[in-house]
Amino acid sequence: xxxxxxxxxxxxxxxxxxxxxxxxxxxxxxxxxxxxxxxxxxxxxxxxxxxxxxxxxxxxxxxxxxxxxxxxxxxxxxxxxxxxxxxxxxxxxxxxxxxxxxxxxxxxxxxxxxxxxxxxxxxxxxxxxxxx
Amino acid sequence: xxxxxxxxxxxxxxxxxxxxxxxxxxxxxxxxxxxxxxxxxxxxxxxxxxxxxxxxxxxxxxxxxxxxxxxxxxxxxxxxxxxxxxxxxxxxxxxxxxxxxxxxxxxxxxxxxxxxxxxxxxxxxxxxxxxx
Numbered sequence: 001x002x003x004x005x006x007x008x009x010x011x012x013x014x015x016x017x018x019x020x021x022x023x024x025x026x027x028x029x030x031x032x033x034x035x036x037x038x039x040x041x042x043x044x045x046x047x048x049x050x051x052x053x054x055x056x057x058x059x060x061x062x063x064x065x066x067x068x069x070x071x072x073x074x075x076x077x078x079x080x081x082x083x084x085x086x087x088x089x090x091x092x093x094x095x096x097x098x099x100x101x102x103x104x105x106x107x108x109x110x111x112x113x114x115x116x117x118x119x120x121x122x123x124x125x126x127x128x129x130x131x132x
Numbered sequence: 133x134x135x136x137x138x139x140x141x142x143x144x145x146x147x148x149x150x151x152x153x154x155x156x157x158x159x160x161x162x163x164x165x166x167x168x169x170x171x172x173x174x175x176x177x178x179x180x181x182x183x184x185x186x187x188x189x190x191x192x193x194x195x196x197x198x199x200x201x202x203x204x205x206x207x208x209x210x211x212x213x214x215x216x217x218x219x220x221x222x223x224x225x226x227x228x229x230x231x232x233x234x235x236x237x238x239x240x241x242x243x244x245x246x247x248x249x250x251x252x253x254x255x256x257x258x259x260x261x262x263x264x
Contacts (some may be wrong), residue, residue, distance in 0.1 A: 002236050002243030013159055015147050027145055027210040035209035039238050072245065073231035074224050078159040080232045092206050099205035100212045104134050106171050111134030113204065 006032065006075040011047055012079055016091070017084040023083040026099045028057075030079065042067050044081055059066035061127050063089035067119065088121040095120025137209040138164065143179055144211055148223070151200035151214035158224040158231045160189075162211065167209055174199050191260050194219035220253040225260070227252025 004012045011029040011078055030038065034045040036053055036098035048055040050125055058064030065083040072079050092099040102113045136144045143161040150157055162170065164179040166186060176197035180187040190196030197215040204211050217223055224231040234245045 002245050004243075013145055015156060017156065022149075023158040024147060024149065024212055027205060039236075039243060040252060067135070068199055069233060070236040072234055073159060074226055074233070074234055075231075078231075080156055094206055096206075099204070099207075099210075100203040104171075104202040104204055104211070109138075111171060113134050132234075 002072065002074060004035065004072065004079065004098075005075065007077070011049075012077060014046065014081060015081045016065065016081045019084055021126060023098055025083070025085070025097070025098050027081070035079075038067060038081075039070070044083060057091075058087060061089050061122065063064055063092070065091075090121035095122045095124040095127075097121060134204065135208060136167065136204065136211065137207065139209070143181075144209060146178065146211045146213060148197065148213045148215055150178070151216055155230055156232050157215070157217070157229070160187075161250075167175035167211075170199060170213075171202070176215060189223075190219060193222070193254060195222050195254075197223075225256060227254045227256040229253060 006012050010031045014028045014030050016025045017023060021046055028046040029043065029049060031047040034047050037045040044057050046055045046057055058082055059087060064086045066086060069082040070079060072120055090097050096118050101118045102114050105112050105114060138144050142153055142163045146160045146162050147156045148160065149155060160178040161181060163179040169177040176189050178187045178189060190228050196218045199213055199215055201214040202211060222229050224233065228250050233247060233248050233250045235248060236243050237246060
């Protein structure tokens with residue numbers, strides 16, 4: 001039986017990968033409503049913790065996520081969505097394909113980030129500009 | 133600058149994939165100590181929320197995770213480890229390669245799980261048996 005274990009905030013962690021090549025695109029969260037909408041419509045819905053609101057991914061950018069497969073892990077506290085990204089095939093709010101565009105290394109004992117050079121696939125500044 | 137955003141419990145979410153074929157193996161959590169140990173040793177350490185303890189993955193089963201690459205996402209509240217699994221090449225406590233061995237579907241409007249048929253790579257009952 002599918003009985004996802006929502007945390008104290010009513011959320012479950014969601015890992016999102018590209019169904020075609022397996023690239024890790026993002027990590028997000030769903031509440032029960034977002035999960036139900038995702039299962040019913042086949043389009044990924046999340047709960048935005050920063051905006052404290054239901055979030056139909058792609059509503060502004062057009063980069064909706066069509067769910068090819070949903071999986072859950074052994075203790076059902078995480079979900080895995082394998083998706084096909086529509087629009088620009090970009091998932092990150094910076095316009096990049098993946099949110100995970102930086103590697104972490106140790107330099108002189110300190111954690112350091114290195115950008116992998118991936119380029120924005122759309123102009124995030126224009127897309128997310130707020131109407132004045 | 134690498135400055136992971138630990139949550140109120142002092143934890144950051146970690147997505148773990150196989151460095152070779154990209155298979156999603158598990159989702160876990162790290163506190164600052166587990167992260168530091170992982171960076172220093174190159175072997176994945178986590179924080180076990182169920183045992184409330186530092187967790188060197190593989191200590192009982194031998195399935196240690198050698199970190200090939202660490203990445204972080206745009207807002208640094210999630211980490212991605214690309215690993216080579218030692219021992220039985222199994223990550224799940226059930227003995228399977230991946231914790232995500234079940235797909236989720238809708239049957240008559242209800243979420244339903246289907247096992248993907250992956251077999252245990254070690255005998256979890258023997259490996260995790262508590263000494264009497």
